Amino acid sequence: MAHELIYMDNSATSPVDEEVLKEMLPYFNEKFGNASTLYRLGVDAKKALDKARQQVADLINADVDEITFTSGGTESDNMAIKGVALSEIQKATDKNPRNHIITTTIEHPAVLETCKFLEKFGFEVTYLPVDEDGLISLDDLENAIKESTILITIMHSNNEIGTIQPTKEIGEIARKHNVLFHSDAVQSAGKIPVDVKDQNIDILSLSGHKINGPKGIGAIYIKKGVRFEVFMHGGGQEKGLRSGTENMPGIVGLGKAAELARENLETRMQHNKEIRDALIEKVTSQIKDAYVNGSLEKRLPNNVHFRFSGIEGESLILRLDNEGIDGATGSACSTHDLKGSHVLAAIGVKPALSHGSLRLSIGPENSIDDVDYIVASIKKVVDYLRELSPLWDNETDEYIGDRFEKPLEDEDIDRY
Template identity: 50%
Template sequence: MNKVVYMDYAATTFVKPEVLEEMIPYYTEKFGNPSSFYAVSRETKMAIDKARGNVAKTLNCDLNEIYFTGGGSEADNWAIKGIAYAHRNKGNHIITSKIEHHAVLHTCQYLEKQGFEVTYLDVDSEGFINIDDLKNAITDRTILVSIMFANNEIGTIQPIKEIGAICKEKKIFFHTDAVQAIGNVKIDVKEMNIDLLSLAGHKIYAPKGVGALYIRKGIRIDNLIHGGSQERARRAGTENIPGIVGLGKAIEIANNNLESHAEKMTFLRDKLIDGLLKVPYTRLNGPKGDKRLPGNVNVCFEFIEGESILLSLDFEGVCASSGSACTSGSLDPSHVLLAIGLPHEIAHGSLRLTLGENSTEEEVDYVLEVIPPIIKRLREMSPLWEDFLKKGDK
């Protein structure tokens, strides 16, 4: 097998050459500890500040509201635990949704064991929360709402501005996991009334192991990591300078190319969706149009298992997934697909294809060429398909 078609950009991206080029000096000659006082260290501190400014510009906030972390999961944990512990004297109720990333869900489940109450909002068949459900869930003990900006599996973009307005009116903190949204849609934390926002570098062509948390100025939040006085005494640990520099460069590029990138991804996405839906007994998971992430495709092929599809695609050189990369070792169907109402037997047949920087129309055509015979062959081997045919429901 010589041909490799990568369609799992939601899981991770490569590091862009221009990003790596900017990072390399900070592994070699520019290696000073930013906490020291000599010139070599001042140089690295300036590099961190530059990266912080690039992130702040993208989100339309002040650079002193950006704190670098070890990734998106750490940022989610910090936002939720930090607000919960710092404001438990006001209340112990948190609201989130049933389709959040496990970095949010597992954090909320952990807090439930610590005496906090969590409401997990239902979503509709396309993955949207109901705004009235959110309003009705708020009590005088609610201190935090955490709703992801865009879903990592089915691409649903939530009504973030509307959610932010409700939280502002009720004087409740609003956190959003924007790991998948950054670089794909425009984000303005001021206009959207977002108080805390998580992001990760490796989703936008920066290295793994670096992320950021936006914390609106004036918000009291407990630290997650204790030790030194780095990140203005809020996140201890010597900074990952090359990673931070890479994140700063990558988010600058993403922000500058946002519209052209989204236009290209939307065209390829829609072509891929239209082609896949020509396969009989195939359903699209998530919405169509501008309420879906530009590069996200998620479908279910009835009567077969997603793992079998992935193995067959791998043999053809296509890299894909059946859902979140963080749960790829699980035999259970996606919690997201179950939450939108799919029965287990259909949710098991899911395929997620996500597009990115190097995706081409030729690659989309290739995938649309190899998938139909794969589905046909797997169905011919499936007892579920055999039972279906015996019932005469052709």
């Protein structure tokens, strides 16, 4: 008999909170007005739009008029980077081309692919390395800045290994050199304190479906005074920054999810951390050659990322699904990419070992009471897969994959 589902992939997406759904439902039918119209239905929609904007602003300590709604984190990242790039290139001169962007090797594809796109048009991008915990060097960052640098785009926390970057210090360096700082906070907002003023962030991306809100809705924070070129043209909604009829059910849902995340932040952080730490302690003590990827200290409270020598991650995920546990090998956005994780390569994990990874991401619905079952299930599946693996010697109970492993090449790390 299958075990009741234990969902542990909240970093990919999270279930919509019942209070969020309740808030959204009227905006599909009885409150269906267009916020750009002048009659009562439209005026009521505009009030709901303003309320949601305030709720999102409060989550990250922004001013309400600094929030623009988007379709999600990917659009917000694209909008941030291209918006700055298009604006700054207009000020370029022969002596200062205003075309240099600094990012890291472990960013989400929404950032990395956008930077690669801009390189086709003459922009120069520096991809900072990270250490074995996934943290950048602040010295490396400062040394990479030059006169033509227009933007630093470094994620608040990593979507795979959960490492939290020193955003406040990054922002201080950016401000010192008069460079804009954008941070992808899709995994951080609503999970840990995010304060754009205290952390010196000029532009920030967030998404609804990571915080028990709906899919297809996100927001971008743009600090007052930031020069920004629009790349979505049309009817002038969202102060002309992002044209298109507003997704009112989604916006209302994001607003409510942001409000609940802010109100419950400390409680949820403690809840997630208790489960996270129990999983780390039990898995690493009960399963041989089980390791944690990423920093143990500077880590999201809801993220655990293991690697198990001698197995293949996709098989692990499928067999855990049979046990009633939903997890992931890494980012949901690269699930169908057969290449190894660029994040794990960047922190020095060899390809064969990176393929044996498991990310468990915790949500409000998870319970500490489930930990023993989860650990026992992981051990059962890992033991079974190792019996079949050519990379595991069952007689000596040891990993032998190093005999076949090729050294990491630059292309493994710099796939983007």
